[in-house]
Amino acid sequence: MMSHAMKMLSLGVVLMMGMGSLSGCQVQRLQEERDALWIQNDELQDELNRARAALDQSEADRRELLAELERARGSRRAEAEPQQPARESGFRDIAGVETIERRGSVTVRVPGDVLFAPGQVQLRQQARQTLTDVARVIQNEYPNQTIRIEGYTDTDPIRQSGWADNLELSLQRSAAVHRHLQEQGINPERMYAAGFGETQPRGTKEQSRRVEIVVVLQE
Structure with missing residues (x-):
């Protein structure tokens, strides 16, 4: 066991x-x-x-x-807003711009793609000549009027250009136009620049990118 x-x-x-x-x-x-x-x-x-x-x-x-x-x-x-092409203005002879007469103002609309490369605020060389022609008409026909320079962008958000937003880009672009007009002899005391960013788009993105030079006829 x-x-x-x-x-x-x-x-x-x-x-x-x-x-x-x-x-x-x-x-x-x-x-x-x-x-x-x-x-x-x-x-x-x-x-x-x-x-x-x-x-x-x-x-x-x-x-x-x-x-x-x-x-x-x-x-x-x-x-x-009632508007029609300006009838008797030297602006109509400037190629590549649109001239609109409103109640109390004449607006010269310049496409942003004509003025600037995408995302940039330096004026293209061809744009400088266009703005020089605009300045010449202002000096000859509207020597005492206030000039309001308005910058606009499309609605695409800023991604790569380094600007804080479309508002900043539009302000910088209107300022660049302001400086060029001043260089052409327009008194800076009767000009001011404004930026509207993407807040007032037009029919297409291309049309929305623009700078409008507004001659104020009635203040």
Whole structure:
């Protein structure tokens, strides 16, 4: 018969084997739980990415709707305000500009793409000649009138050019035109520059990028 000592040794071996088996089950269960958590985490991350993409698209759609609304408002304002081509003004002989006569003012509208490279505020060489022609007409025909120089941009947000926003860009561009007109002899005391940024878009982005030189006839 097996001695008592041998019985105790056999029982101990069995118990140790049981404990080892139990620990192995626990480890496997933990590994399975870990793997399940990794899968769940990946699924949640995918859901988060989809939610962020949907939010970005919603924001883009919102901006585009606002831009369309502003363009529509700008068109309605333009239609409501009586205007016609200036009848007797030397501005009409300047190529590449649009001249509009409103109640109490004459506006020379110069496309921004004619004046500046994208995102820049340095006048193109050809633009300098155009503005010199504008200054000549102002000196000859409107020597005592106040001159308001208005800068406008399209609704695209600033991304790479380094300006804080479209308002700053429009201000810098109107200031550049102001300086050139001053260099051509127009008294700076009767000129001032203003920037409107993207707030008054026209029919297209190209049309929205512009500088308007307004001769104030009635103050």
